[in-house]
Amino acid sequence: MALLEVSNMTKEFGGLRAVDTLNLHIEQGQILGLIGPNGAGKSTAFNCIAGVFPPTVGSIRFDGKDITGQKPWNLCKQGLSRTFQIVKPFGSKSVLYNVVVGSFATTNSRTVAEEKAVQVLESLNFADKKDVLAANLTIADRKRLEIAKALATEPKLLLLDEVMAGLRPGEVDEMVEILKNLRDRGITIFVIEHIMRAIMALSDRIVVIQFGKKIAEGTPDEIANNENVIKAYLGEDYAVA
Amino acid sequence: MNRSQINKLAGIGVLVAAFALPLIIRSATYLHILVLLYFYAYLTTSWNLVGGFAGVLPLGHAAFVGIGAYTSTILSLQYGISPWLGMLVGGAIATVVGVLIGLPTFKMRGAYFALATIAFAEGIRVIVENLDYLGPFNINGPRGLQIPPLETGFTNFMFAGKEPYYYIILVMLLAVLLLTWVISRSKLGYYLNAGGEEPEAAMALGVNVARAKLIAMAMSSFLTALAGTFYAQFSLYIHPKSIISLDLSFEIAFIALIGGRGSIAGPILGALLLRPVGDFSRIYFGDTLPGMHLIIFGLVLILVMHYQPRGLQEPLTRLYTALVDRLIQKKEVAGRGKHGIA
Amino acid sequence: MLFIIEDSINGILMGSIYGLTAMGLTIIFGVLKVINFAHGSMLMVGMYVTYWVVVLTGVNPYLAIFIVAPVMFLFGYYLQDIVIKPIFIAEKNVREPITVIIVTTGIWYILDNLVLLVFGPQYRSLPENPLRGQMLQFADMFVSVPKLYGFIISIITASAIYWFFQKTTMGRAIRATSMDREAASLMGINQFKVYNIAFGIGAATAGIAAVTLVPFNNVFPTVGVLFDIKGFIIVVLGGLGSIGGALIGGIIIGLIESVGPQFMTATWTEAIVYGLFLVVLFVKPSGLFGQKNDW
Numbered sequence: 001m002a003l004l005e006v007s008n009m010t011k012e013f014g015g016l017r018a019v020d021t022l023n024l025h026i027e028q029g030q031i032l033g034l035i036g037p038n039g040a041g042k043s044t045a046f047n048c049i050a051g052v053f054p055p056t057v058g059s060i061r062f063d064g065k066d067i068t069g070q071k072p073w074n075l076c077k078q079g080l081s082r083t084f085q086i087v088k089p090f091g092s093k094s095v096l097y098n099v100v101v102g103s104f105a106t107t108n109s110r111t112v113a114e115e116k117a118v119q120v121l122e123s124l125n126f127a128d129k130k131d132v133l134a135a136n137l138t139i140a141d142r143k144r145l146e147i148a149k150a151l152a153t154e155p156k157l158l159l160l161d162e163v164m165a166g167l168r169p170g171e172v173d174e175m176v177e178i179l180k181n182l183r184d185r186g187i188t189i190f191v192i193e194h195i196m197r198a199i200m201a202l203s204d205r206i207v208v209i210q211f212g213k214k215i216a217e218g219t220p221d222e223i224a225n226n227e228n229v230i231k232a233y234l235g236e237d238y239a240v241a
Numbered sequence: 242m243n244r245s246q247i248n249k250l251a252g253i254g255v256l257v258a259a260f261a262l263p264l265i266i267r268s269a270t271y272l273h274i275l276v277l278l279y280f281y282a283y284l285t286t287s288w289n290l291v292g293g294f295a296g297v298l299p300l301g302h303a304a305f306v307g308i309g310a311y312t313s314t315i316l317s318l319q320y321g322i323s324p325w326l327g328m329l330v331g332g333a334i335a336t337v338v339g340v341l342i343g344l345p346t347f348k349m350r351g352a353y354f355a356l357a358t359i360a361f362a363e364g365i366r367v368i369v370e371n372l373d374y375l376g377p378f379n380i381n382g383p384r385g386l387q388i389p390p391l392e393t394g395f396t397n398f399m400f401a402g403k404e405p406y407y408y409i410i411l412v413m414l415l416a417v418l419l420l421t422w423v424i425s426r427s428k429l430g431y432y433l434n435a436g437g438e439e440p441e442a443a444m445a446l447g448v449n450v451a452r453a454k455l456i457a458m459a460m461s462s463f464l465t466a467l468a469g470t471f472y473a474q475f476s477l478y479i480h481p482k483s484i485i486s487l488d489l490s491f492e493i494a495f496i497a498l499i500g501g502r503g504s505i506a507g508p509i510l511g512a513l514l515l516r517p518v519g520d521f522s523r524i525y526f527g528d529t530l531p532g533m534h535l536i537i538f539g540l541v542l543i544l545v546m547h548y549q550p551r552g553l554q555e556p557l558t559r560l561y562t563a564l565v566d567r568l569i570q571k572k573e574v575a576g577r578g579k580h581g582i583a
Numbered sequence: 584m585l586f587i588i589e590d591s592i593n594g595i596l597m598g599s600i601y602g603l604t605a606m607g608l609t610i611i612f613g614v615l616k617v618i619n620f621a622h623g624s625m626l627m628v629g630m631y632v633t634y635w636v637v638v639l640t641g642v643n644p645y646l647a648i649f650i651v652a653p654v655m656f657l658f659g660y661y662l663q664d665i666v667i668k669p670i671f672i673a674e675k676n677v678r679e680p681i682t683v684i685i686v687t688t689g690i691w692y693i694l695d696n697l698v699l700l701v702f703g704p705q706y707r708s709l710p711e712n713p714l715r716g717q718m719l720q721f722a723d724m725f726v727s728v729p730k731l732y733g734f735i736i737s738i739i740t741a742s743a744i745y746w747f748f749q750k751t752t753m754g755r756a757i758r759a760t761s762m763d764r765e766a767a768s769l770m771g772i773n774q775f776k777v778y779n780i781a782f783g784i785g786a787a788t789a790g791i792a793a794v795t796l797v798p799f800n801n802v803f804p805t806v807g808v809l810f811d812i813k814g815f816i817i818v819v820l821g822g823l824g825s826i827g828g829a830l831i832g833g834i835i836i837g838l839i840e841s842v843g844p845q846f847m848t849a850t851w852t853e854a855i856v857y858g859l860f861l862v863v864l865f866v867k868p869s870g871l872f873g874q875k876n877d878w
Contacts, residue, residue, distance in 0.1 A: 050445065052441075071444070071449070072445050073445075073446075073448055076445060076446060076447035081445065082445050084441070084442060088439040088441060088442035089439070090435050090438045090439055090443075091438065092551070101431050101432070101434075101435040101443065101448070102447070104431055105447035110431075113428070113431075149442075149446055150445070150446070153446055153447055296681070297681075298681050298685070344865075345865045346864060348868075349868055350823075351681060351684075352612065352616075352823065353819065353823075353868060356815045359812065359815060360819075360857055360860050361857070363812055363857060364857030364861070367853045367854050367857065371848065371850045371851060371854065491688065491692075494688075498685055530700055532695070532696030532804075533696070533700070535693075535696045536692065536696045536697060538689075538692055539688075539689040539693035540689070540693060542689035543686050543689040543690070546682045546685055547669060547673075550673060550682045
């Protein structure tokens with residue numbers, strides 16, 4: 001059964017269609033990549049799914065339940081967590097504090113929440129920085145913190161919005177490994193990414209959208225060889241490569 | 242001796258000193274100033290629950306002081322109900338009012354909340370100033386209410402000397418500080434801080450930001466109203482211009498902000514530092530340079546926001562930590578020295 | 584019936600002046616996303632400048648606009664540049680910097696009390712002022728002349744500001760910044776210069792409002808507070824950031840204040856204004872003309 005199922009989702013802003021009758025689904029335990037040129041509507045689709053705003057038309061089912069139009073904090077408690085393209089750490093607080101906010105999603109006890117947060121940080125090889133102020137982290141560490149916060153809520157599905165943007169090649173490889181590990185631990189991942197190399201290495205399946213519409217779907221290999229995608233998006237260079 | 246032992250010792254020292262102070266200070270004038278100092282520290286600490294932790298800017302807390310003062314006073318004057326009971330009723334009314342203001346505004350930009358609180362407090366003042374009777378309750382318009390002397394004692398919340406008031410407000414202050422400390426370490430505290438700093442990120446982590454702020458607002462309104470009753474019983478005279486004034490609302494906010502919002506020590510440090518400045522400049526410049534203390538407040542506020550946006554508690558905490566560090570080192574050096582000789 | 588028409592006309596005239604006093608507030612909020620709590624104080628400063636210009640030079644009070652508006656523009660420009668900008672820079676990562684709001688309240692306290700120190704608490708009004716109390720008669724109705732002038736000046740000012748924001752390059756740059764700071768700065772717009780100018784314009788409109796008030800309103804150090812709180816209510820009624828909304832919001836309040844006393848004690852109209860404010864907050868928080876996505 002699909003963990004997430006988006007049917008005929010459309011989002012309009014003042015007559016402008018940012019997402020246009022989008023259909024997609026993610027199987028339990030998979031990594032689905034969402035790609036498309038700038039302004040294709042990727043983040044808008046994410047925001048609809050994550051409950052930032054409701055879709056104009058269409059429905060979203062998560063874990064067997066209709067979640068269309070539910071608020072982000074309720075979705076989070078049901079196991080749907082997300083990161084932001086522009087990272088949003090609680091800058092005046094320590095890394096641990098940031099993560100504890102996330103782990104409070106499943107407990108009311110601070111001791112339990114802290115234990116869980118430390119575990120999450122350890123699983124991301126991040127525990128050594130737990131007392132650093134979030135505002136003082138490097139870009140790579142901020143992205144990692146963003147994931148740690150989301151993970152602490154114990155999600156079934158993780159929506160990752162460009163967690164690799166701005167990372168150096170070595171850091172990208174490290175992040176790909178981290179995400180694969182998460183999948184192997186049973187967390188389903190839905191990822192928007194611009195770095196082709198990463199998304200090709202990472203995804204089980206990929207959905208391509210342009211002008212809010214889905215133009216292709218398939219395995220990384222299929223997408224890389226899809227005429228439509230090459231023409232519309234990837235360009236000649238990628239076709240040659 | 243390690244750091245936490247020193248902290249504990251310092252805390253106990255301050256506590257003992259606070260409780261012993263009336264034994265040393267016999268002057269009613271100084272005790273009066275101290276009572277008002279604690280009163281302000283209490284108000285700023287209560288304000289801090291929403292103004293500091295929730296990251297919004299309430300600028301109408303005088304309304305809650307007024308609600309508390311008027312409720313208990315009216316109940317006592319007209320129905321002979323003990324002010325202690327009236328205190329709780331006032332707190333309950335203030336809670337409802339606080340939630341009603343927060344309900345529409347917490348979902349919007351912070352500016353709306355700040356404006357709504359100001360407009361609300363001013364609205365209450367206008368109503369009180371224009372009404373002699375609010376339904377069956379005599380609020381006596383702009384002339385305010387005078388509390389006639391009753392038999393002194395705990396039930397009537399009326400005492401001959403200043404000392405009982407001193408201890409009552411001291412205990413209230415300690416209680417609200419303890420509450421703040423407990424909240425800051427609880428889920429609510431984490432949620433308030435997170436929602437105040439990055440509401441979108443907090444929501445994505447399961448925080449219902451508006452609800453957390455509402456809870457904080459409810460507590461803050463309740464606690465502030467209690468202080469209103471205390472003030473009424475302490476000064477035995479309340480009128481709208483003094484306790485529902487914009488000046489009081491702003492002074493509460495200013496003191497907390499200069500001291501350091503969102504920290505436990507900040508508001509109380511602010512009151513300790515600024516109230517004396519205000520009192521003395523009022524006493525010494527009041528006649529020749531009216532408004533001087535407000536210019537000083539304004540200047541201090543701007544300078545603090547420039548150089549220490551988190552308030553004076555930050556450098557003061559650093560100073561304290563450095564002092565403790567030195568103390569520990571000295572002890573170590575001394576210890577080693579002794580060892581060497583032996 | 585005639586009374587009501589007469590009161591309505593005077594209410595609309597006074598309301599447009601209220602709108603003018605709040606216009607700078609809404610402009611500054613629209614661009615900086617910050618409530619300028621010192622706005623009433625800037626109005627007060629404008630009134631003192633007007634008063635002294637008229638007293639010292641003896642010009643017609645309305646001609647003082649040509650001195651007061653530029654002076655207030657510079658005052659606002661440098662106030663933002665010197666006092667407020669550094670805080671914006673220090674808190675550039677904060678979405679809605681409360682510290683900036685706080686600093687404007689500090690400016691409010693300093694300005695009001697500085698003026699109190701320098702000029703004393705007394706009420707001042709223009710000496711030998713023929714405008715004060717001057718009335719125009721239509722049929723059996725009387726209309727205040729200085730308020731009529733104020734109305735005309737408010738409409739002209741609002742139109743000029745609207746034209747400036749819609750048609751000029753600078754105006755467009757300011758609007759672009761108000762919509763998306765980051766995008767605008769990527770397009771080469773200097774964010775802080777825009778803030779300075781927006782603050783300057785806000786202060787200049789406060790100056791113009793001051794000129795319209797001085798002929799019939801006393802000048803004293805805390806005069807700004809009165810208009811400050813009215814201004815907050817007006818901008819929320821009209822929609823924070825909307826210029827037309829400020830004018831309409833002002834006129835609504837002017838109408839309540841002038842027609843209300845026909846039906847109740849005058850002081851109660853004030854309570855009605857606050858009540859209306861709270862109702863709008865509950866029912867349509869973005870105000871009558873505000874954009875919903877502005878918050």
